[in-house]
Amino acid sequence: MAEEAAVTAAVLVIGDEILSGRTKDKNIGYIADYLGQIGIDLREVRIVPDVDDDIVAALNALRHRYGYVFTTGGIGPTHDDITADAVAKAFGVPISEDPRALALLLERIKPEDLNAARRRMARIPQGGELVENKISKAPGFMIGNVIVMAGVPSIMQAMLDGVTPRLKTGAKMLVETVEAGNLPEGLYAADLADIAERHNGVSIGSYPAFVDGRFRNSIVLRSKDEAVLARAVAETRAMIERLSRERKSA
Numbered sequence: 001m002a003e004e005a006a007v008t009a010a011v012l013v014i015g016d017e018i019l020s021g022r023t024k025d026k027n028i029g030y031i032a033d034y035l036g037q038i039g040i041d042l043r044e045v046r047i048v049p050d051v052d053d054d055i056v057a058a059l060n061a062l063r064h065r066y067g068y069v070f071t072t073g074g075i076g077p078t079h080d081d082i083t084a085d086a087v088a089k090a091f092g093v094p095i096s097e098d099p100r101a102l103a104l105l106l107e108r109i110k111p112e113d114l115n116a117a118r119r120r121m122a123r124i125p126q127g128g129e130l131v132e133n134k135i136s137k138a139p140g141f142m143i144g145n146v147i148v149m150a151g152v153p154s155i156m157q158a159m160l161d162g163v164t165p166r167l168k169t170g171a172k173m174l175v176e177t178v179e180a181g182n183l184p185e186g187l188y189a190a191d192l193a194d195i196a197e198r199h200n201g202v203s204i205g206s207y208p209a210f211v212d213g214r215f216r217n218s219i220v221l222r223s224k225d226e227a228v229l230a231r232a233v234a235e236t237r238a239m240i241e242r243l244s245r246e247r248k249s250a
Contacts, residue, residue, distance in 0.1 A: 002215065007170040007210055009045040010062040014055055014073040014083050015151060018047055025151045027072045034160055039169035040068065050074060055086035065092075065145055068167065070160075073151030077117040084141070087148055088125035091102050097123035101139050108137040132162035142166065171224040176233045180206070180217040180240050183247065191239045192219065199232040 011031055019021040025047075033040045043066060048054040055074075062069045074083030088095035098241050101122035102114075109118060121138040122128070129172040131140035131147065133155055149159040150154045179190065185206050195203045202223040219236055223229035 004226065005170060007040045007068070008043050008066045009040050009068040010046070010066045010071060011042065012062060012069055012071045013045065013151075014050065014053075014059055014071055014136060015047075016080070018073070019049055023151075027151070030153065030157065031070060031072075031160065033135040036173045038164060038167070039172045040167065041170070041173070050080045050082060052086050052089065055083065056090045057085065059090045059202050060144065060145050062143065065067055067145060068147045071146065071148050072156055075121065075138075075148060077120050077148055081120065084123050084125060087128075087143060087146060090091055091125060091127070091146075092145055093126040093143075095123050096126045098128075098130070100124075100130055104130070104137045104139055129166075133157045134158045134162070153198070154183055168185075173224055174220055174226055174229050176221045176232060177227060180219055180237045180239060181195040181244070182214060182216055183226075183240065183243055184215075185217055187247070188239060188243055191243070195232055195239065197233050198235075200221075200231045201228055202232045204232065204236070 005059035011028060013025060013028065015023065018025050028045055029076070035042050045057050046062065048058050055165065059069065059071070071083060071087070074081045076094070078153065085095055090099070097119060101124055105114060105122055124141050125143050128143040131142055133139050133150070135155045135158045140147065142148070142163055147163050150155045183232065185208065189206070190205060192206060198200065202221055204219065204221050206217055206219050208217050220235065221229060221232050224231070
């Protein structure tokens, strides 16, 4: 398979409520799975509080390291929703009320109900392109390689759908799982390491789970090369079958 440049990404989760434990994040796993399916490699996730300097520092570090940065949280109507301002500061651009965003809000909110707090959701950094939100109309935005989205899962998912057509993508990650049953990891660890070493471009991990009162192990293999992945999977299955027979006959 011809080598294809990877498209990479990071997720920056913003919010005191995540760090305090009051709100359980439901977005990271969804974004990771979504990006993998469209050919973008998620390489890093950071969580920062609603602190301007912390958001700016994290954003500047991530956007210069990865192809894309997806942020979640902090674009609502309250005083602690400071993500848009922090993004503007990170890019060194002004922020102001965007007529396009205001028009979208008016599709859902009566003019007489569009108070100062709600108008905050129409503030977009200069140069930002709106990201559609079919759920509540208040848009996210994309500036440079940064995609700014809501923290509410259903709205975040709508924004992710809305921005995807604009994104550059690479080869999709292919994933196969080989069930190792109740074979102890220590029994197959050395063989698994040999298989991983022989198959360049295949990531292999062993993941234990506690099911029905006992441990069961799953081996997950990932690669963008279908042929190489198939060979690694076949060797892994053969190895598990051999060790299972040996264990039964012992």
